[in-house]
Amino acid sequence: MIRHFTPEDNQNNDNEYHKQLRAQAQESIGTPDDKEFTEQEIKNAVASMEHNKAPGEDGITSEIFKSVVKILPGYITAIHNGCLRSGTFPTRWKKGKILPVTKLGKESSEVSKFRPISLLNIGGKVLEKVLINTINHHVFLQGFMNKNQYGFTPQKGTIDAAMEIKEIVKEGLAAGDVTALVSLDVKGAFDAAWWPGILKELRACGCPKNLYELKRTILPSAQRLCQLTAFDWREE
Secondary structure (H helix, E strand, C coil): CHHHHCCCCCHHHCCHHHHHHHHHHCCCCCCCCCCCCCHHHHHHHHHCCCCCCCCCCCCCCHHHHHHHHHHCHHHHHHHHHHHHHHCCCCHHHHEEEEEEEECCCCCCCCHHHEEEEEEECHHHHHHHHHHHHHHHHHHHHCCCCCCCCCCCCCCCCHHHHHHHHHHHHHHHHHHCCCCCCCCCCCCCCCCCCCHHHHHHHHHHCCCCHHHHHHHHHHHHHHCCCCEEEEECCEEC
């Protein structure tokens, strides 16, 4: 099941282009560093964590972490900025508990009928969140994001995409054209996301060096999702 959920990145299958990207991904980037995380950014990231989420391997819930941040905001901010300065995502925060949950109405013994829920430590989730928010700010500031992307885009969603399609169809009907809609569902798109390709895009948009280095330490291990520490069977 783990092998199915986290496909192996086999370098023996690389062509010359892939080899170049993989080698480039190991090189440092020459862009200036971005500013360090502020206490308010850390507080906002922690405040956005839902109360009903199960804890990761360390057993620390979001409620506990929120209480600690209220008492020691400077200390928690310093820990996360230490990770940013050193370009290190702590190994402990990469560990997680994976819960294979059966998909509703698709009860079966086939691996593809299960959905893996990965429970990560809250400290790592906060670091990921502030990192992603900062990278997104840079990407949007540089105008690097495609205007036709609606998923994972602030203030955009499926309704906006549907309305855009509606306008295209409407214009086509008015012009007497025939409009065809093709929908693609890429199997395991996030499970098989290739990290050298992601780092290539970060380089292309001029990602600040400290953000890039921290992201680089996350991705190779994320390719295997996380280290398995426990299996718990549940049904939705």
